Each structure stands twice: as C-alpha cells, then as structure tokens.
Amino acid sequence: MRMMVVFEKGETLRYIGHLDLMRAMQRALRRSGLPIRYSNGFNPHIRLSFAAPLSVGVVGLRELMEVPLEDGVSEQAFQDGMNAVLPGCLRIRQCRALADGFPALMSLAAGSRYLIRFPSNAESDRAAAGFEAFMALEHYTAARRTKSGENPCDIRPFVTGGTLQKTGEGWEIALETVATAAGSLKPSLWLECLRTFTQAGEFPHIIYRTAILARKPDGTLVPMEEV
C-alpha cells in the first residue's frame, strides 16, 4: 500500500535541501519501526517520493509525500508513529491510504500556493504599493535559471492569482502559481521581479508554501490532498 502524507517542514528547516530532507524522512521511517516496503535489489532502500520539491528557503506548511508500506497500516498509526520520531520542526499533519491505481503524486502536481510575509519598511512599502500594477501586467520577462542556464522567460503565465493584505507587522501576499510546459516559477524569483518592477530594494521576508495544487476533472485547482 501507499500512504499519502501531508507534513510540515518548519521554519528551522527551510534551508535544508530536497535530498537532505529525503534522507531525514527515510531515517525517521526506519526509526518509527513501521512496516516499510523496501525496494528490492542489491542496495535496498525506502522509495519515498515528494509530490513537488520545495525551493530552499521556503517554509512548507502542507508538503506532500508518498510512502510505500506493507499492507494494513492505519492512517492514525502512521501519523502517530512518525510524529513520535520526528523532530519538532517536522510534523505529520494528515495521512491518507491511497487506493491501488491512484496516480503517483508527482504526476498530479499542477501548482502551488504561497504566502509571502514581510514587515513594513520603506522598501517593502514601495513593493506593496506597486503590487496591483504589477499583477495587472500581461507579460513580465525575467531571467529564469533552468537546467540549461539562465534564460529570459515570461513569468506572468505561471501566476494564476495574487492578493495583498495589510497585517499587524506589515504585509502579506498570497500567491498562486501553476506549472507550465516551461516548468515552474520560484516564489523568490517572483518577489525579485516585483521588487525590480516597483524599484524597491531588498527587504526581509519569509515565504511559506501553503498548498501543493492538483487539478480536479473540471479543471479547478485544489490542494492535492483534497483530490
């Protein structure tokens, strides 16, 4: 069986890369004593996979992975077993046993929702002031780093929604992005574009991914765990 696992990768760990996180999860699974299904072969290992890699520096509030297990593990047992052996900054939030034939989570990943928080200061206020105008643009070209180097790319098609809110300490932007044939957009690049467009200097901020999105048959985007 496969378990779909919603977990939080906390603030402390936002600079831990994808492979390092993968190793940490594999070790937690071994600690948990849960009946894991190992791959066959010379070098047996735990074949877990993440639905969508999180860029370094971003906090993941509802990250997703799938874990192959021997049959018969209950969702509650999995969640409790893992939370008992994970450090406080990694938490399992929800689990769902997947039906046979449920597609690989990775193949369902269609987009992400982010929250960008920043305290108010001269620079960040300037960015906030230009937010609406930036969102209204139909195209915005930026140098985007891909495997084949830095390429100019229109980043606007990646963005399907964005709202700005005033908070106690400053501002909060909710951003929704989708993957396209050209790949996906890092929220940090989007923020950099906003700054360049509004001529704002650097300002402290923190980015959270609040959901990994999948498409329902009708085409609407929802958090993957709801599909």
Add this chain to the structure above:
Amino acid sequence: MTYDFDALLGRVEKPGRYTGGEMNAEVKPIAQADISFAFCFPDTYEVAMSHLGMKILYGILNSLPYAVCERVSMPWVDMLSELRKNHIPLCSLESHTPLSRFDIIGFTLQYEMSYTNVLEMMDLGGVPVLSAERGEDDPIVLAGGPCAFNPEPLHLFIDAFLIGDGEDSIVEVTDVLNACKKEGVPRAERLRRLAALRGVYVPGLYHDEYNADGTLKSLEPVDPCAPPRVLRSILTDFENAYVPTSPPVPYLQPVFDRIMLEIMRGCTRGCRFCQAGMLYRPVRERSVDKLVELARESVRNTGYEEISLSSLSSSDYSCISELAGRLTDALKDQRVSLSLPSLRVDKFVQDTLTHTQKVKKSSLTFAPEAGTQRLRDVINKNVTETDLVNTLTNAFSNGWNAVKLYFMTGLPTETDEDLIGIAELAKTAAGAYYSVPREKRVKGLRITCSASVFVPKPFTPFQWCRQDDPETVRRKQRLVREHFAPLKSAHFNYHDSGVSQIEACFALGDRRLARVLHRAWQLGCRLDGWTDQFRYDLWLQAFEECGLDIAFYAHRERALDELLPWDHIDAGIDKAFLKREYERAMRAQTTRDCREGCNGCGLQKLKGVCRACE
C-alpha cells in the same frame, strides 16, 4: 529566528550548517538549567558532526538533570564576514544563545591547525579571547582532546584544560562549577578548585622560565592548589561507559554520515610516530554482546542506514569476525549495512563476504607509512611487504581494483632509498593485482599513494626528533615523484609543507607560541586546516613580529635530557619508556605488540588501569 539572521542565511553557502533542528538535538530549555555548557568544535559543522567525542560529551552533559549542553561550530568564511558585518554574535545551534551567555564553554582540540578557530569563535561569541581579560560574568573556558596534552601554546586563552578521557572529568568539572555558581564563588577561586581535580590543568597557576639558548628552564606551579604534574584522566570501565546511541542526526551530510560504534579505545601496536596510540593507552574493549545491543539501540534511535566500527585499529579487536557476523545478522531486517575496516582484510574478508554483500568495494586503504622494511622497523609499523601482498592479492581477487596507500616522508633516519621504496611498494601492489588471473580480477587498477610530512608529536618516542625543513621536504617530494613517473596505474599525492611546519611548531611549542597564535589570528589567520584558507605568509609574519624562530620549534633535534614544555603533564607513559623506544628506533629494532606481553610503558604502575599487564 529573526529576520536579520534569516537574511544572512539566504546569503551564505550551505545555510543548513547554522540552523540545527536535527532529530535528537537537545530541546531542554536553557533558561531553566542551573548551568549551561556550550560545546564548541573549532571546525565546520560537517566536521563537528562527524566527531564521536563530541557526541559522547554532549550526551553525558545533557543527561545531567541540572545542566544543558548546546553545540557551536566554526562558521565558514562567508558566514564569518556576515556575522561581523552585521554585528551578530556567534550562537549555539539549539537555542541560538550567544556564546558569551553560557556558564561554561568547552573546546575540543583535535588538531593544532584549529587553534586560530578557537580564538575566532570566542571573539565572535563575545567572549574575551585572553583568559586574563575575562571577568566574573564571562564563561569559564575549557579545552580537551588530544592536543590538550601539550596545552602551552594555548595557555593565554584557555582557563582550564581537561587532560585524558573526558567522560568522567567533564562531569566533575561541571559539578564543581555548578556548586561554585550557586555559592557565588569568584572566578579565581573557581579555577583553583578546578585545579585540584584529577586531570585538570589550570595554566594560570603555573610560571615558566627559559635558558639562555631558548630552551625551557622550568614550568612550575605558583599556587598550592596546582599539582606539579597533572595526571591524565583514564576511563577504566569502558564496557559500561556512556555511549551516545541517540546523537543528533544532521540533515547536511557530515564527513561520516553513519553510526560510529566505538568497539575499543587505545591501541597496543606501539607505532612510534602515533600520538593517539600512546595517549589512549591502555587498550579497552567492549564485549560483543554489549556492542550488538548498542548497535540495535543506535539504529532504533537514529535510523541510520550504515554503521561503522570506530577505534584506532578495529581489525585488532579480539573477536572481530564474531562481531562482524553478529552485527550483520542483527541489522539485516532493517537493511542497515556494516562497513568494515579494510586493514588486514585477509583475516576475515572471505568470511564476511558471505555474511554481507555490503562491504564497500570502492575504497581499500592501507597505511604502510614507510617505503622500506628498515624504516617500518624504525617506526615500529608492524606491516611486512608479504602481509601487504597477501592482503592485496586477496582483495583484488575479491573484486577490488582500487587501493590507497598512505605514507609519511621525513621520518627519523629516512634515506633516499626509503623514499624510492614508496614507488617500489606501489609497483609491488600492481604486481599483486596482475598476479590474479585476468578473469578473476576487475578491470581498471588504480593505486593512489599519498605522503604527508612527518610531524613529531609530544608523548611519542619521536618527540625529540626534528621535522624536515621545507627545502628538504620539496627535494624529497620531487625524488618520489620522479620514481612514480614511469608507473602507469599508480599516482602520487603529497601535501604542502607549510601547514605541517606550523603544525609541528604548535604540537611541540611552549608558552611563547601563544603570542604567535594571538598575532596570527589578529592578522587574519583562521580555518588554517583548509588548504585554500591557510596563509603561510601571515604565519611567517606573526613569528617574525614575535621574535620567534620556526626552525627552533619545528626543525631542531632536542636533547634527550631537555625539559620539554609538556613534561608537567603526566600521560601515564614514562619518559624512560619513550627514551627506550627512541633508542630502539635509532637501531631499527622493533618492539612487540603489548598484547603479546607488557612492554612496561608506565601504565602498569597505575592500579587497575591496564588489564593486559596484570
């Protein structure tokens, strides 16, 4: 975490070095502890997290109900300059507490070239670098580890050194300091109380004088609390000593990313250049039953997928085959692999290959140390060419095709013949490979020979010897290189002599070197163990400004009756034994492994310490 620190993290390489949050990292609230201890490792996070000693002491201190211990490691250069630029102090990984707010900070001294990091870390953490400038509210600064056996070059910076096995002594020291804190005992008195403990050396309570020729005249206590000689701490119940079975499991891959099971401590071989072999006497082993239990517990608590055996010479463990077999069985179900020491593969490799498929095929390493039998006899390295050939032939017919051989140049009595012998040995190794029938061996033979420059170390029979000067080192390296040129599948690596020279100075140095260290650090030396950071020019400048001569420290043969800067430290080994060994070395006479019979190194005089000689 603050936005400030966060912004820094976004700008440095490998920010995961500074964020902590590992599984099993301590989460005791620091504010509620009676006494707080910052365990400082003067090298990068990845090196620190590979170090077994740190895991042991971290675990022990946190098991004390009244204490909390947190980790601090040396930031990399990018982070160093960010911290300085933004006036952010160096903080602990667990609770992000600045170094200056701890009651005790303790450094482990594994390598002389980390000394500037000790100064840099204190300074960044807001702790006065000079012991004499610390006030009542500043932390007590401790240091331990192998380099503490010659503490003098650090005497201006460290309040108290812990000499020998740290397990018990760190608890005693913490207890005493905790009591002092409660009673409000002033700093000077706290240090005097520490000086009364076994294995503790408080350098501020001693005074040094020199002869006209620059050699040491005396180094004696000036306070009744301080003993004339400080006897090292020795852990006697190794079987039941604390083992860190749930150490922090780092995210960022450390140098050794696995469980390190300490199967024994000490070594009986008596290699004459090896400081660890002398300092960690006597040999103490854990039972197979105990080790299997510890391995299981470690896997359960860490989830590591690999376990390796840790000791100075694991293949000498009395029941190594039984241990390998039983560990493999015990760990099979969890798919945990065991990596075995490669030395003396002949003893059990056949056996083990049937036990496990996971013996690493990639790297096979041996340390003949010297190119000829004569020189190996001088250094008492008990490896014969026949041993090596047999072992290699065995390994080559079992699927290995790459081997690394480690050597030293500049060993006492070395001649050109010994140097050429390094290339000859590489040829012999290749011969062993080609003696295996073509269909039984794996294609693509690779022999890598590395030679480091010999550094004489205190408490070894070679403590009186000189190191080659840089000119000689270069000539010798050239000679060996020439003899490697015609060899197709063998490659020769060697190290720059500058680092080894400074290392020798600080290994063998006296109190006056503390000023050189201080100056070199002020000039910008740090992370000297990293070749790309080492600034030989600044070190030379520091020596010059302090009016001290490198050659006096590194390239001078010492008289056997000279008072050495570490003679007031008692490692349990007799100076007479070291002299005897030195003289035998000069005659190329070997000394037996003391498992075969006691050689009277001095430990036999201490009650209940060395089992082998009773």
